[in-house]
Amino acid sequence: xxxxxxxxSRDICQRGTSLTIQCQVDSQVTMMFWYRQQPGQSLTxxxxxxxxxxxxxxxxxxxDKFPISRPNLTFSTLTVSNLSPEDSSIYLCSVxxxxxxxxxxxxxxxxxxxxx
Amino acid sequence: xxxxxxxEDQVNVAEGNPLTVKCTYSVSGNPYLFWYVxxxxxxxxxxxxxxxxxxxxxxxYGFEAEFxxxxxxxxxxxxxxxxxxxxxxxxxxxxxxxxxxxxxxxxxxxxxxP
Numbered sequence: 001x002x003x004x005x006x007x008x009s010r011d012i013c014q015r016g017t018s019l020t021i022q023c024q025v026d027s028q029v030t031m032m033f034w035y036r037q038q039p040g041q042s043l044t045x046x047x048x049x050x051x052x053x054x055x056x057x058x059x060x061x062x063x064d065k066f067p068i069s070r071p072n073l074t075f076s077t078l079t080v081s082n083l084s085p086e087d088s089s090i091y092l093c094s095v096x097x098x099x100x101x102x103x104x105x106x107x108x109x110x111x112x113x114x115x116x
Numbered sequence: 117x118x119x120x121x122x123x124e125d126q127v128n129v130a131e132g133n134p135l136t137v138k139c140t141y142s143v144s145g146n147p148y149l150f151w152y153v154x155x156x157x158x159x160x161x162x163x164x165x166x167x168x169x170x171x172x173x174x175x176x177y178g179f180e181a182e183f184x185x186x187x188x189x190x191x192x193x194x195x196x197x198x199x200x201x202x203x204x205x206x207x208x209x210x211x212x213x214x215x216x217x218x219x220x221x222x223x224x225x226x227x228x229x230p
Contacts, residue, residue: 031216042206043220092159096216103167105218109159
């Protein structure tokens with residue numbers, strides 16, 4: 001299965017600043033997903049990042065707040081903009097592999113963001 | 117729309133006893149179902165999945181799950197719990213149609229007592 005390198009693993013940021021999270025995959029994948037996990041809660045999908053087109057955002061998430069880049073089939077970034085304490089969460093990227101011999105999702109190790 | 121329900125926020129079980137973590141789902145078409153475990157300060161780890169085939173699915177660390185179509189359930193089980201199994205467990209279902217995103221349940225905190 002794919003291996004994902006997600007950076008940074010954690011960060012503490014000031015209000016009003018931005019944080020960019022990177023995910024590098026060791027193989028080419030069509031779809032990459034970005035999730036948010038707020039403290040003590042489940043994972044919520046932010047958006048689907050597709051190479052060569054704009055990301056598709058879920059209800060409640062907007063591009064101005066969570067701009068996403070997907071320059072190629074192995075890399076994506078999520079930026080969390082104009083940070084507020086409510087943005088303190090774990091952010092995870094994920095890819096899906098739809099192979100005849102296997103079907104599954106792999107997750108990055110997550111980025112723990114604390115906004116002060 | 118698809119959804120996943122994990123009715124128990126917390127499950128406590130004594131070490132050596134069998135454990136069950138419950139999950140029910142709602143999705144149109146054939147479900148793709150997954151269980152993940154999350155240890156403190158760590159990412160999600162895949163446990164097992166049901167795509168097709170046998171209703172009883174065996175996964176990592178001695179866990180298994182039974183797909184029950186009539187009850188729309190996919191409960192996670194282990195015959196003998198270990199203290200090291202204590203973690204947060206998530207059930208997830210793939211969205212129907214061409215979308216491939218996962219929808220997660222709310223999570224169940226499993227505590228295995230020594």
